Amino acid sequence: MRNVLAVQADSLPGRIVATSNEYPTHHRIARHDHRRSQLLYAAHGIMVVGTETGRWIVPPERAAWIPAGMSHDVHVLAQISTRSIYVEPEVSAALPSDCRVIGVSPLMRHLLLETLDLPLLVEAGSGSRPDLIYSLIVHEIERAPVLPLDIPFPADPRLAKRCRAYLAHPSPHDSIDDWCRDLAMSRRTFTRRFRAETGTSFAQWCRQAAIFAALPRLAAGEAITTLALDLGYESASAFTTMFKRLIGMPPSRYLAMSQPLPSPTLRAAIASIDG
Template sequence: MGYDGPPSSEQHLRRIAWIEQVDGAIVPLASDYADAIVVPPHRHSRSQLLYAVTGIITVITETGRWMVPPDHALWVPAGMEHSVRPHGRVSMRSIYVSPDAVTLPAICRVVAVTELMHGLIVEAVKLPRRVPPGSRAALIMALVAEELPLLPERPLGLPLPAEPRLAALCQSFLSNPSPHATIDHWAERLAMSRRTFTRVFRRETGLGLAAWRQQACLFAALPRLAAGEAVTTVALDLGYDSVAAFTTMFKRALGRPPSRYLRDG
């Protein structure tokens, strides 16, 4: 259903128009992207589940960044402007959902894709555009809608603050992330007390600095690891004192050490 291939600007606009006009509560679409292809900011009236079958993508909105590695997907609510940046060659499958078809929070969130949902998505993109009621295709679409709210959420979001000075500090950190950033140092740079900084940072991002810092380091590490760089090189470049310290952080966040995580993905 739909069409494949990395979109040019014109193709991208046609794709958005097609998504807006096509019938059906659930609309699957397959897309393949080469490295350095960036999908520009856009929005649509349907919610979208972006599923990276292979490769890693970063999705950027006004409120944050979300990393989507293999076996994961990102839920983007209807009407939210977002851009997509693939890392390496990416095979992506999207499920576009009418707002009244599924009840989910109107926020972006990364979810793990279960084996059942993987199979459903792979089958859904093969189906014809017109789905007769009661057919196998209709049952697949109905099951996709049933499974969407059940996908487990994963901590792969990186909210960005709106407060200008804090936003500038966070953007600077993203250019050179380090596990050693401290509340005291950041509070000093913003001429705030430790208590005020802690309160403002959590109000702006929903996270404490330590959790946000960990997410930023993961965002920097995952594309490099997926590209084949050695765990040791990535860990030391990010400023970790040892590979063991980096591996502990990675396993705590994603449930598996880097080598196993990438091998399984």
């Protein structure tokens, strides 16, 4: 089904439901939840999925998995074409129970395109073509690789505020000692609490935050060399290596798959995400 509002998805019948939407740059879908789990695929463009515990950036040809009942919002950073698959929790116990960004295999990509014209009601277990398409999509979700495109926020308000400030202005000169001083914590206490509340080390979180911040800047047309030096890399090639390792593609390919982002600065984009 085409052009079904996200907040209306729960009214659609069926154990698995497919929808398609086009959204303009800067479009926002307000905080809401679904009784089904949702696979939100970005065929083109860039979006950010936000929850109380973090942000997940979804580049082109990647997808966000949002478990049933999880309150979330969506902010479109660059004009986007989406496909959504809503799955009742009882369809498979092997589906993820946490929010994540996943890689989309060529098979899943083609299957998602095929859902555009499937009937609304599909009999489960019938062996019909629509039933087999949906079954294969569920299997592909179960085996999809998790991509490191999440920025977890601590529950501690002071730590979370400091994390958001860094995300808005990532600096290669920030050190763990700077954060400890700002938060009036010993290095040992900070390190222990940061890992306990984010599930990752301070250094890894900062690397993730820098790549997260780089995506909208790349989409805005900023030069890779300028961006790399700004984020503390010695060269564009060093930045490209890290970008490819985390995102799964070089910046040049990412740029070719993205629509331009009109916002002239990263600060405006990040401020609008957190606003």
